Amino acid sequence: MKVKDLELEIYTKNEVNRICKAELINLYPQLLEFVGKKIFTQTGRSAKFNPVFLKTEPKPFENGFASSQGCGLHDQYKNLELYIKICFNGGKYEDHTYYCRYVEKSIWLGNTDGFVLNSLESLENIIRLNGLDNNIDLDQELIKIDKYKELKAELDIVLNGIKVNHDNLKYL
Numbered sequence: 523m524k525v526k527d528l529e530l531e532i533y534t535k536n537e538v539n540r541i542c543k544a545e546l547i548n549l550y551p552q553l554l555e556f557v558g559k560k561i562f563t564q565t566g567r568s569a570k571f572n573p574v575f576l577k578t579e580p581k582p583f584e585n586g587f588a589s590s591q592g593c594g595l596h597d598q599y600k601n602l603e604l605y606i607k608i609c610f611n612g613g614k615y616e617d618h619t620y621y622c623r624y625v626e627k628s629i630w631l632g633n634t635d636g637f638v639l640n641s642l643e644s645l646e647n648i649i650r651l652n653g654l655d656n657n658i659d660l661d662q663e664l665i666k667i668d669k670y671k672e673l674k675a676e677l678d679i680v681l682n683g684i685k686v687n688h689d690n691l692k693y694l
Contacts, residue, residue, distance in 0.1 A: 562637035
């Protein structure tokens with residue numbers, strides 16, 4: 523993985539978490555009002571349930587661009603979920619090929635039954651269970667990669683030593 527790919531990967535995860543958390547904080551009070559009430563119909567959303575989304579635009583990565591591809595709520599197998607879709611373009615490599623990330627994230631909010639919102643998980647649990655406060659640090663990840671390369675090189679030396687010793691067994 524190229525460093526730019528890793529940088530973009532980390533950036534997208536952090537940015538998606540930021541946007542998800544902002545949307546959750548905005549939507550949660552609206553959803554609380556509808557616990558025990560019908561929020562969906564066979565053809566879509568209930569006429570009485572009209573949540574207002576922030577529609578937060580993602581911040582672009584370096585010289586690239588970012589765009590929100592969708593944000594909404596859906597009833598999936600008796601579960602209410604918030605979904606976020608974002609596309610990040612990080613720019614181009616020296617060989618003029620582009621690198622980008624398309625990210626989708628679904629977050630479980632509560633249970634539904636017959637299009638009624640039966641229960642809603644606490645906001646704190648939703649944030650904690652989905653790791654929305656856990657930002658990844660690029661420098662820490664690069665240190666881990668360097669350590670991995672170092673350990674792999676040491677392991678290769680040991681494995682090559684074992685192979686040489688094993689090859690000499692035929693002369694005994």
